[in-house]
Amino acid sequence: MAAANYLPSEDQFLCSVCLDVFTDPVSTPCGHNFCKKCINDYWNTNDQNTCPMCKKVFTSRPELLVNTLVSEMVSHVRQSAQQKASSSSSEQQESKPGEVPCDVCTGTRLKALKSCLVCLASYCETHLEPHLTASRLKRHQLIEPVENLEGRMCTKHDKPLELFCQTDQACVCMLCTVLDHITHKFVPLKEECEGKKVELEKTEAEIQEMIQKRRLKIQEVKHIVELSEEDADREKAEGVQVFTDLKESVERKLNELINTIEEKQRATKKQAEDSIKELEQEISELMKRSTEVEKLSLSEDHLHLLQSFQSLDIHLPPPTKDWTKVRVPPASYEGTVRRAVSQLEETLSGKMKKLVEVELKTVQKFAVEVTLDPDTAHYRESINRKGDITPSPQKGYWTIGLTNGDEYEANDDPEVVLSLKPGSQKVGVFVDYEEGLVSFYDVEAAALIYSFTGCCFKEKLFPYLSPEPNYGGTNSAPLIITPVRVN
Template sequence: MAEAALKTLDTLSCPICLDLLKDPVTIPCGHSYCLGCIKDCWGQDDQKGVYSCPQCRHIFSPRPVLNKNTMLAELAESQRKKRLQAAPAAAVSAAAVSPVGSGGVECDICTGTKQTAVKSCLVCLLSFCEAHIQPHYEIPAYKKHKLVEASVNLQEKLCCRHDKLLEVFCRSDQQCICLLCVMDEHSGHKTVSAAAERDEKQKQLMEAQRESQLRIQQTEKKLQDLRGAMETLRRSAQAAVADNEKIFTELIQSIERRRSEMNELIRAQEKVELSLAEELQKKLEQEIADLRRRDSELKKLLDTEDPINFLQCFQSLSSPPQSAGIPQFPISPLFSLEKLKKAVTEVMEQVEPKLVTFSGGFISSSLTAPSQRVPPGYFHLSQTRDDFLKYACQLTLDPNTANPQLALSGRNKIVTVMHLPRPYPRHPERFDRVQQVLCRESLFGRCYWEVEFNISNGDIAVCYKNINRKGEDSESGFGSNDQSWSLIHRGSRFLFKHNREETAVPVVSNSSRIGVYVDQSAGILCFYSISDTMNLLHRVHTTFTQPLYAGFGVYGYDHFVQICELKYNTDKS
């Protein structure tokens, strides 16, 4: 009896509104709908002049004449009366559901006050509240439909060309397609189901998350060691001040001036050491924050059930961020005044000249120690490639900034111009008009990197993070504003451009590799042609007021720029 009742309910339900048929009509393919529902559905196709059945997709042209099915109307009215007499529990359940709140998804079937949707159907392409989703659980014809968490982006699950459900992934073109696409423009490509590709990508994402968590642990260990060294430094400095006070309080008034000088020197040494350590501390804390934020995004993506949404978000999170190559500054946490104590004990009668001699030596060693830790070439530019490789940094391209005409590959180390735009999601940091892309990592201190290219028209640039991302080249192009500095490649010749002013580069080079050196604090930017030797193309001396980011502009079809892997030394002391 229950099965027969369900079949009757299935027959008398409109596939569009999922309610009992109202003024039922039967179209030529044999399916029945509410008169108002099918009119509204076909009204959207009036401009095309081609109409189809919402269930079987059978196409009609011209538009069929709709006549009321009196038999179905009588049966539906009878069923409606039975519902009213039985006071169905579904009505009570629907009344208990709260209206849609802020950020919720509306039920597409509710009339009047919209209730909150609990599920979306990938076959019906509709979202349903608790009451209206029941037919999908009870009616056999709907039980094969794919239900997911309520989503407002159901139209994104449709192929923009064929209006069919996206359920296949093309590995050749790295995009989601429908079954008609498989037989059309993706014929012969390597394709799998979206669910299978999600499983494969999920494995990669889990590995990326594991690496991310390992990076967090390693960086936290570095931060812990740094904090320990800083605390030791503070205690040692405090102990040195206390010893110094004890020694000088026993001396005669004639050496009071020397006591004051020694205190100042110890504090100055502490300040120099701590300033270097605190700067490094900020960088390590920022890297941990970035890694934690990315780990949170990875966890959220792993919990995503929708394979299409998963795959569309996968590319921007799949590649782990590279270490910024933060330099390590050695800290000398211990201060010693043993020489001073010995001098006072042995030569009390000659305290004044002895202390003058000692304090002079202490001043010399204290003030020169920090500069000795500065890498060679700080006050003059390096001359050999090995000198520059000491400052090599690891860079990766940021998918969230890439123009849709650009494709990233090789663990986000290669950018290539494509003939067809990539289906990147919308992002406020993306260049929408100019074919440009930025690197993910900021350039800290002194940095050096190299790129390989096959372009005859492109840019190699550095810029501030707040460079304009929207609009034409005159607004957001590298070198077209005061926030970017760009070496422009034209065949075998180069131009340098900043704030719309171009400078001709007299050097002609056929090398396909360019090296870039930046010293942010000194305001130095250099471009080199790399072959058997390094040839300086252009040098800039300016003042950088914000963190810098490497960027590239690529304009010819199939042209590419690749960030080179360089062996680098994180200890640049």
């Protein structure tokens, strides 16, 4: 019973001539078995009647009879294999769209488990069995199921693409190395893939770094928006406090003030939102590229990796903006309330002074140090600093000065005579580059002297000091630069 239940594998019933399972097996006098047709064809093409296995020579062609025992065993093996295939097929999954189907299945095509680079075919679990059991098929190269196996053959020599030409950066077959690329340098596909995977890992790290930088930039922009909103809220509160004491005559000014501030904030917020949207879009593109790179780097399909590596332009990152120099400046509200209140100067002089005091405290936070250098008295940037100079904003000068010994004027276009008492000792200068604002303050009186508005700055700004000649001692007092005292 034990012998009856034992069924050897197909590998034990392979003809040594055709390397397939016996068909009409016959035995030679030396005891070896062959397909009847195979041994007769073998003898018909040779001068002597020899055994293909042991090379024993027979003086005359032996009479060959079918070995019934071997034939029955082969029949049982085939029947068992068919039953196993039928049972396995019912358990396997039918191939779905996007999956590689078995090339051997008829009717319902099952999902392929492996593809053979020698047979150029894909097999389900059942039809893959011979490649796992038959000794002649075990030498074939199996890979994960792929479509278009013909694309893995050299179109010129019809041989498998097994090597990588580092000279031409192309996949080649063995014949290519001795014919078309004889002087070139070659490596196995696996070795080249390992090198490319290192590059992919480096690229992936660079992309992740780019993503991180953009995420940090988003946080920076959001923080600027938060600070800008705080400034806007504070400025609106101050404006409401100033104009609350007024009646209907100043109601219109109050609304104009609030609308101006909110418009600036909306512009700042929109600019920030546009930047964030663009950053998030770049992150999305980078993450998409990261997914492609990661998927490709995990591929065990050497040929697919190399071919995709060439078409992916992996050395070229997706087009992105250099965000290191991009800045979303917070909206500046400096002087907004003051400019509105100045139109009601006669009735609001007390309020104006209080407001200027607040502004002075605010601008003091932006104090910068000034270092004098003899070279700065000569040509610098795009303006002339020597000779007879008539300062004006059009020439790059925003200045105020004392004329005729007792009258102050702003060197605007046209010049503006200032109602400033002679003898002012301390003058503060505040510049808002983004807002295009240059303001001069009488620090001791906590009063605004003059503001240049609507300025357009395109270069760096530098202090401009002109003490004028001594005039026989009448102008002998020095100009002194004093540090800002933060209250």
